[in-house]
Structures are given as C-alpha cells and as structure tokens.
Amino acid sequence: MTSPVNVIVLGAGCRGEILSKFASIHPTRMKVVAVADPRKFARTKLQQQHKIDNENVFEDWPRVVEREKFADAVLICTPDRLHKDPAVAFAKKGYHILLEKPLATTPEDCTAIVEACTQSGVMLSVGHVLRYDPVIHKIKELIDAGDLGEVIHIQHLEPVGFYHFAHSFVRGNWRNEAESSFALLSKSCHDIDLIHHWAGARRCVKVSSFGSVSHFQKKKKPTGAADRCLDCPVERDCPYSACKIYLDTVKQGHTGWPVSVICPSSFPDIESVTEALRTGPYGRCVYECDNDVCTNQVVNMEFEGGLTAAFSMVAFTEEICKRKTKICGSRGELSYDGDEIRVFDFLSQRSTKHTASSDVPCQFGLSGHGVADYHFIHAFISAVEKSDPSLIRSGPEETLMSHLLVFEAERSRLESRVVFCGDATRG
Known part of the structure; x- marks a missing residue:
C-alpha cells in the first residue's frame, strides 16, 4: 500500500488513545479517520488529536458499521464485554481487526470472533502485547534455537502491584466479574498466552487452579x-488511600495514568480529581467496594510430552506488572527478571546475558507496555500494508487456543478439580 492505512477507533479511552498515537508518529503509514465513543469528552479529544471530520465522529459503533466500508481496519478498544458484536460485524464488513x-x-x-474473521478473510490481531516486547520475544527465539534443549518446566510470575490492583480491580472497571470478566482473563490472559507460546506445538492436556479474593473485604x-477516603480519619495509615494514589499524584504534576482514568469528562487537575474522589467509584x-475478582491465583499446567508450567498472579507487590520467568530445559536454564535474560548452559557451566534493543518513539513511553504497545500496533499496520498476516505474532487459531486454556483454568478453580482440557465430562 502506498497510502496510509485508514483506521477507525472504537473506544477512545486509554488504550484507544495510546494505540492511535502511531498515526501521529507515522502519518504516512496510518491515519485515524473515524472514532466512536459514547463519552463526548473522550471522542472529541481523539477527534481533535487526529483532525477527524465531524461526519466521522459517532456515539456508538453500530452507526459506523451501517455505512459503506470507508477504512481498512478497525481498532476495537471497547470494554471487555463489548468485544464480540463489533468484532463480528466489522469482520463481516471486510475490515481487518485489531482487538484489545x-x-x-x-x-x-x-470462537464466534475467530470464525467471523476466518470466514471473511480478514486479519485479526488480539492485544497480547507482551509477545511484541523485544526482550520477551527473545525468550521464544532462544527456545526455538535450542539453547535450552528440551523445555521441561516453566515458572512465570505476574506481580500486579498493590496500588495498580486497587485502582483497576478493586475500585475500577475490572473489579466485578458480572461487569467485566474474571481476573485471570482480564489481567493474565497475556501470561497464559506466553506460556502456551513457549510450549510450542505441545498441547495443554490438564490444568488446575486455585485463587480467591484476599484482604479487600469488608x-x-x-x-x-x-x-x-476524603472523609476517613485513618486514611494516612492506609497504603490504598485514594488520596495517596490520585491526589498526591496530581499535586506532583502527573496527569497520566491512573489519574487520567478517574476524570473521563475533563482534564485531571486538583479540582476535578477531588470531585471524582468525592462522588465517583x-x-x-477499598474495603467497601463491590469487587469479587481474585487478588491472587495460581495455575498449574501439564502439556504433551510432560512439560509442566506454573503461573502465579498476585496483587500485593511493589513492582507493577514486571514479569519474572524461569524456564528449565534439558541443556540449560533461562531466567528473566523483567529487564534482561540470563541463560546458564549445563555443558559449559557458563552464563550468557541477553537483551534486545528497541527504537521506540518517546510518545509511547519506555516503561510498562509502552515498548510492546508500539511494536504491537507497528506489526498490525505492517501486516495490513503488506497483506501479510504472518507479521501478527498471535494468529487467530493460536489466540483462541490460549484463551480456551484460560477458561479451563478458571473452571478448575471454580469446580475445585483438575480439568482435562477439551473434555467437559472428565474429572
């Protein structure tokens, strides 16, 4: 393609805005031509950032899909429970799909989303952004190169972060399963996907899981x-105080996440943040919320050939989402501390450190998902430009398989038993 990839953004919140930045950085490669969001402030902000024509600004996505196809792709950044309908509708219309x-x-x-995309012949890229982190991608390269020999066991930890969990999963949008989804799906499908990815062609045959809502209870x-918190006489002694997490942050001049989330209809300043804490969720x-998603969960998996894997997710950590991984193979051991990879070779008994460079524009940031987000949207736009779905690192069938594994793991937790994958009757 010689002209920019024209995209429509459904959901102008945090994720929609971040991924749309690619168009500002590379205007010859991507152009945001329409936005749909029920919140006037959010959609107007994105409209102004990308100079979107008034006729292409919508309050809801059905009005967009009713029109004749006028873009190449759609970025679906709506809430979790509002993914299926727009994804299926836009796939049938011939749009390539990037789906959070x-x-x-x-x-x-x-299954319905994957089938719609496959039948319509459109590309589907789901937001498993960790696959696009250059250092984490290096882990897969080392496995495939045989540096570890046969992979025997995988240990993987996601430390969510104490205030991140309180923000998103106790007070925020992902706190309640009926309104969003269970924590293993909403927060850690990233991680189950990585384990599934590292296991290669081996299928997971059985899974067990344990977890609960700890501490954040009445x-x-x-x-x-x-x-x-604004009225609380013991707020100073609480690490989860909203005053500390939000007010102190904006007083220091920081207006990005998480304070940007709590003021969806205005720019976050001391006045708007104070009002949000006085009246909003x-x-x-944190001990008086309607949260019901797990604060800590473990998942144990056995793959074909005897490969075992253990995943842990926990809210109560200093570090925020800085994953830790250890992979034990027949010829060596790999350790990843969130920054660099170390491989110990059993034959030479020497260690080798591995890193991966990444040239990422500062607009995407250099921490959190910033690096991975950039490579994620870059790969999708490249795939559309070149009509090459191989540039998407998580294809539709593999994505579906890793998601089904997440559902099997949660079924194990709820039913307190080992689940044999793909068999709803065995126990």
Whole structure:
C-alpha cells in the first residue's frame, strides 16, 4: 500500500488513545479517520488529536458499521464485554481487526470472533502485547534455537502491584466479574498466552487452579475507617488511600495514568480529581467496594510430552506488572527478571546475558507496555500494508487456543478439580 492505512477507533479511552498515537508518529503509514465513543469528552479529544471530520465522529459503533466500508481496519478498544458484536460485524464488513485483549469474555464469543474473521478473510490481531516486547520475544527465539534443549518446566510470575490492583480491580472497571470478566482473563490472559507460546506445538492436556479474593473485604476494614477516603480519619495509615494514589499524584504534576482514568469528562487537575474522589467509584474505601475478582491465583499446567508450567498472579507487590520467568530445559536454564535474560548452559557451566534493543518513539513511553504497545500496533499496520498476516505474532487459531486454556483454568478453580482440557465430562 502506498497510502496510509485508514483506521477507525472504537473506544477512545486509554488504550484507544495510546494505540492511535502511531498515526501521529507515522502519518504516512496510518491515519485515524473515524472514532466512536459514547463519552463526548473522550471522542472529541481523539477527534481533535487526529483532525477527524465531524461526519466521522459517532456515539456508538453500530452507526459506523451501517455505512459503506470507508477504512481498512478497525481498532476495537471497547470494554471487555463489548468485544464480540463489533468484532463480528466489522469482520463481516471486510475490515481487518485489531482487538484489545481479552478476545471476549466467553468461550462461545471468542470462537464466534475467530470464525467471523476466518470466514471473511480478514486479519485479526488480539492485544497480547507482551509477545511484541523485544526482550520477551527473545525468550521464544532462544527456545526455538535450542539453547535450552528440551523445555521441561516453566515458572512465570505476574506481580500486579498493590496500588495498580486497587485502582483497576478493586475500585475500577475490572473489579466485578458480572461487569467485566474474571481476573485471570482480564489481567493474565497475556501470561497464559506466553506460556502456551513457549510450549510450542505441545498441547495443554490438564490444568488446575486455585485463587480467591484476599484482604479487600469488608471484614478487613480498619476500625474507624470511613466509606470514602476524603472523609476517613485513618486514611494516612492506609497504603490504598485514594488520596495517596490520585491526589498526591496530581499535586506532583502527573496527569497520566491512573489519574487520567478517574476524570473521563475533563482534564485531571486538583479540582476535578477531588470531585471524582468525592462522588465517583475511585474515592471509595477499598474495603467497601463491590469487587469479587481474585487478588491472587495460581495455575498449574501439564502439556504433551510432560512439560509442566506454573503461573502465579498476585496483587500485593511493589513492582507493577514486571514479569519474572524461569524456564528449565534439558541443556540449560533461562531466567528473566523483567529487564534482561540470563541463560546458564549445563555443558559449559557458563552464563550468557541477553537483551534486545528497541527504537521506540518517546510518545509511547519506555516503561510498562509502552515498548510492546508500539511494536504491537507497528506489526498490525505492517501486516495490513503488506497483506501479510504472518507479521501478527498471535494468529487467530493460536489466540483462541490460549484463551480456551484460560477458561479451563478458571473452571478448575471454580469446580475445585483438575480439568482435562477439551473434555467437559472428565474429572
């Protein structure tokens, strides 16, 4: 393609805005031509950033899909439970699909999306952005090169971060399964996907999982604590205080995540943040919320050939989403500390360190998902430009398989038993 890839953004929140930055950095490669979001502030902000014509600004996605096809692709960044319908509709219309993770919130909806994209012959890229992190991608390259020999065991940890969990999964959009999805899907489908990816062609044959809602419960509320942090006499002694997480942050001049999330209709400043904490969900005491998703969970997996894997997700950590990985093979051991990879070779008994360079524009940031986000959207736009789906590192069938494994793991937790994958009757 010689002209930019024209994209439509559904959902102008944090993820939609971040991924759209690619168009500002590379205007000859990508152009945002339309936006749909029920929130006027969000859609107007994206419209102004990308100079979108008024006729292409919509309150909801059905109005977009009713029109004749007028773009190459759609970025679907709607809430988790609102993925399936737009994905299927736009796929049938012939749009290539970039879809935020998770794929959908039920196995049936996940399958429907993949089938619609396959039948329509459009590309599907789901937001497993960790696959696009250069250092994490290096792990797969080392496995495939045989540096570890036969992979025997994988250990993987996701430390969510104490205030990140309180923000997103106690007070925020992913706190309640009925409104979003369970934590293993909404937060950690990234990680189950990586383990599935590292296992290669070996299929997971059985899985077990344990987890619960720990600490963030009414019975753990400190004596004398109020229902809102602004009114709380013991707020100073609480590490989860909304005043500390949001007000202190904006006072220091920081207006990005997480304070940008709590003021969806205005720019975050001291006045708007204070009002949000006084009246909105993010000002609630963490012990008085309607949260019901797991704060800590473990998943044990056995793959064909005897490969075992253990995954842990925990809320109560200093580090935020800085994954830790250890992979044990027949010829060596790989350790990843969130920054670099170290491989110990059993034959030479020497260690080799591995890193991976990444030239990422500063607009995407250099921490968190910033590096991976850039490579994720870069790969998708490249795939559309070149009509080459191989540039997408998580194809539709593999994505569906890793999601189904997440659902099997959660079924194990809920039913307190080992689940034999693909067999709903064995126990």
